[in-house]
Amino acid sequence: MTIQLLLADDQAMVRGALAALLDLETDLQVVAQVGRGDEVLDAVRASSPDVCLLDIEMPGLDGLEVARLLAREAPGVRSLIVTTFGRPGYVRRALEAGASGFVVKDAPASELAEAVRRVHAGLRVVDPALATESLYGGASPLTARERETLLLAMEGHRAPDIAARLFLSPGTIRNHLSSAIAKTGTSTAVEAAREAQSRGWL
Structure with missing residues (x-):
């Protein structure tokens, strides 16, 4: 066959x-x-x-x-x-x-x-x-930029503010957040940040 x-x-x-x-x-x-x-x-x-x-x-x-x-x-x-x-x-x-x-x-x-x-x-x-x-827990799937973006999101900053802080476009920040949300299996940036933190990824 x-x-x-x-x-x-x-x-x-x-x-x-x-x-x-x-x-x-x-x-x-x-x-x-x-x-x-x-x-x-x-x-x-x-x-x-x-x-x-x-x-x-x-x-x-x-x-x-x-x-x-x-x-x-x-x-x-x-x-x-x-x-x-x-x-x-x-x-x-x-x-x-x-x-x-x-x-x-x-x-x-x-x-x-x-x-x-x-x-x-x-x-x-x-x-x-x-x-x-x-x-043994595995390595974090998050990129350095995704981790940085999630940390700012966890502090309550929105995409335009994060973009200004990191000197990137809001669209790029939204892409990083979307990727991080997908990788953590969550629905929002704040949830993604909390999940990543609970797994020791931040």
Whole structure:
């Protein structure tokens, strides 16, 4: 039986390289490729893949949000995070979002193919080093700028005021806050700041 795959990565060269490597495996077939997170669900409906390989940082929706969306809207499709960002803090969040696995892009092609097979079989696959680190709390997924922005938000400052203090545009500040909110699984900047603080990220 051929395992059908969808690749979601905003870097066309990386996406093409992954597709070429995976298509060398006799039991794997790439049936769809997209460059944005918000294109994944439509592509899943059109191509009916068994496993989606998702990058984390993509326009539209990030890979973790896509994994959560797939778990809700297409529960028969497995998702595997394949990313450059091998941060332990992402592993726990990926699994909580509904992803079946988490591997880094510099893993050998044979390991990636085996990860796909294991995920398709209903197993969970996590890079061993990252799994160990995540058990001990993991690293913060927040960037330095996101932490700085959240600290000011926690003090009661709004986006225009934060922008003035950090010499950035209000739009950039809203992007940082939105990213931090997504990463903490909360609804507002203040909630995100409190959650990040409770996890020792601030």
